[in-house]
Amino acid sequence: MWLTHYFLFPILLSDSIVPTLSLGIGINYGQIANNLPAPAQVLTLLGSINISRVKLYDADPNVLSAFANSNIEFVISISNGNLQNMTSAANAQSWIQQSVQPYISQTKISCIVVGNEVLGGSDAQLMSYLLPAMQAVYTALGNLGLSSQVYVTSAHSLAILANSFPPSAGSFLPSIASYIQPILSFHSQANSPFLINAYPFFAYTDNPGEVPLDYVLFEPNNGTVDPNTNLNYDNMLYAQIDAVYFAMKAMGHTDIPIKISETGWPSKGDPNQVGATVENAALYNGNLLQRIQEKQGTPANPTVPIDVYVFALFNENLKPGPTSERNYGLYYPNGTLVYNIGLQEGGNLPQLNYSASSINVRNSIPYLITTNALFAVFLIRFQ
Numbered sequence: 001m002w003l004t005h006y007f008l009f010p011i012l013l014s015d016s017i018v019p020t021l022s023l024g025i026g027i028n029y030g031q032i033a034n035n036l037p038a039p040a041q042v043l044t045l046l047g048s049i050n051i052s053r054v055k056l057y058d059a060d061p062n063v064l065s066a067f068a069n070s071n072i073e074f075v076i077s078i079s080n081g082n083l084q085n086m087t088s089a090a091n092a093q094s095w096i097q098q099s100v101q102p103y104i105s106q107t108k109i110s111c112i113v114v115g116n117e118v119l120g121g122s123d124a125q126l127m128s129y130l131l132p133a134m135q136a137v138y139t140a141l142g143n144l145g146l147s148s149q150v151y152v153t154s155a156h157s158l159a160i161l162a163n164s165f166p167p168s169a170g171s172f173l174p175s176i177a178s179y180i181q182p183i184l185s186f187h188s189q190a191n192s193p194f195l196i197n198a199y200p201f202f203a204y205t206d207n208p209g210e211v212p213l214d215y216v217l218f219e220p221n222n223g224t225v226d227p228n229t230n231l232n233y234d235n236m237l238y239a240q241i242d243a244v245y246f247a248m249k250a251m252g253h254t255d256i257p258i259k260i261s262e263t264g265w266p267s268k269g270d271p272n273q274v275g276a277t278v279e280n281a282a283l284y285n286g287n288l289l290q291r292i293q294e295k296q297g298t299p300a301n302p303t304v305p306i307d308v309y310v311f312a313l314f315n316e317n318l319k320p321g322p323t324s325e326r327n328y329g330l331y332y333p334n335g336t337l338v339y340n341i342g343l344q345e346g347g348n349l350p351q352l353n354y355s356a357s358s359i360n361v362r363n364s365i366p367y368l369i370t371t372n373a374l375f376a377v378f379l380i381r382f383q
């Protein structure tokens with residue numbers, strides 16, 4: 001559906017074209033686990049909860065073929081480990097020929113995410129590959145006649161921000177300006193969205209004494225006013241999104257939509273991870289879903305509904321890092337809900353048919369930790 005999202009936001013933008021959007025919640029289908037159900041079972045599960053947008057961290061051919069002729073629309077990814085390779089036009093083209101073209105006639109693929117959280121990291125070499133890889137993939141899609149069907153973008157952590165509060169003072173780290181400026185020009189030319197992975201959980205758990213829990217969980221609260229815009233923010237996620245809009249504006253761009261490629265809340269954590277509970281996870285994701293269903297926009301862009309991929313579908317038992325990293329799922333691997341956010345009317349979701357013979361081991365790829373929980377470097381100043 002992203003192909004029709006040439007929407008522009010009224011406060012920051014001059015134009016305002018808002019096509020009909022088929023919005024719903026999207027979900028990240030992470031597979032760093034050795035106990036997940038087979039893709040065909042996952043297809044049944046997603047159908048039962050009416051989720052039709054899925055993001056993968058790779059281009060797993062088993063998933064893409066299992067979802068052939070389904071109504072599920074995929075965002076697929078090129079991992080950081082493949083970025084250097086993808087800076088070559090020939091490699092990018094053969095990757096698309098091998099990993100995208102064979103599936104795309106039967107499985108909807110709307111977007112390729114090139115690299116995950118590269119600019120928020122510390123690997124300058126990797127940063128230098130990012131734009132060339134995005135360009136090579138985009139060019140190859142064009143050569144193969146696919147550029148009008150498939151967006152090219154990347155996903156960023158909020159560690160790319162130097163300042164995130166108040167949102168109107170949002171700015172990118174000066175140290176990555178030379179990367180981000182041409183990447184914004186790329187988005188502008190290619191008409192693709194800017195993706196962010198945003199976790200109010202990190203800000204809360206690092207500072208539970210100062211960050212009000214209601215504010216991060218979308219619970220009723222009086223919010224906080226941005227003194228420059230007088231806009232009232234009643235939740236941190238919206239403040240984070242707007243901070244990125246304002247950071248882009250400070251670099252001369254008011255023409256690039258933002259989508260949330262990851263957000264979520266862990267249902268369990270280590271003893272020092274304050275707030276990682278089933279109750280909070282259910283409130284965060286449940287309240288977020290409600291706002292998505294209401295097609296809410298952020299205070300600075302009220303007519304642009306937030307577009308979100310929740311992290312994640314399953315708990316992933318092989319993820320490294322603190323306990324929270326393995327507990328972001330809405331489901332246990334056996335198909336039992338960790339908690340119900342009311343995705344389907346009536347509450348109780350059908351159990352996933354789980355059979356041990358379908359165990360799908362995926363631990364051979366050196367994934368990066370995607371949720372950035374280990375280094376929540378940006379501080380939210382809450383007033």
Ligand SMILES: *[C@@H]1O[C@H](CO)[C@@H](O)[C@H](O)[C@H]1NC(C)=O
Nearest residue numbers: 022023024025050052344345
């Ligand atoms: C499924 O989701 C679509 C939008 O994503 C919505 O229009 C439809 O009503 C939903 N169906 C059910 C049964 O909830």
Ligand SMILES: *[C@@H]1O[C@H](CO)[C@@H](O)[C@H](O)[C@H]1NC(C)=O
Nearest residue numbers: 085086091092094095096098
């Ligand atoms: C580079 O990409 C091509 C095309 O996908 C692939 O065949 C090749 O194995 C990759 N090389 C490396 C070192 O990953």
Ligand SMILES: *[C@@H]1O[C@H](CO)[C@@H](O)[C@H](O)[C@H]1NC(C)=O
Nearest residue numbers: 212214215219220221222223
């Ligand atoms: C909002 O502020 C008013 C006045 O300060 C206070 O009475 C009320 O309890 C607050 N509401 C919430 C939900 O915090």
Ligand SMILES: *[C@@H]1O[C@H](CO)[C@@H](O)[C@H](O)[C@H]1NC(C)=O
Nearest residue numbers: 332333334335336337351354
């Ligand atoms: C599924 O796994 C969870 C967590 O291990 C467990 O609590 C639950 O009882 C299991 N459900 C079934 C139906 O086995």
Ligand SMILES: *[C@@H]1O[C@H](CO)[C@@H](O)[C@H](O)[C@H]1NC(C)=O
Nearest residue numbers: 041044350351352353354355
């Ligand atoms: C679940 O498994 C049972 C027993 O193997 C089978 O009869 C049933 O059709 C399955 N249901 C679904 C939805 O796959």
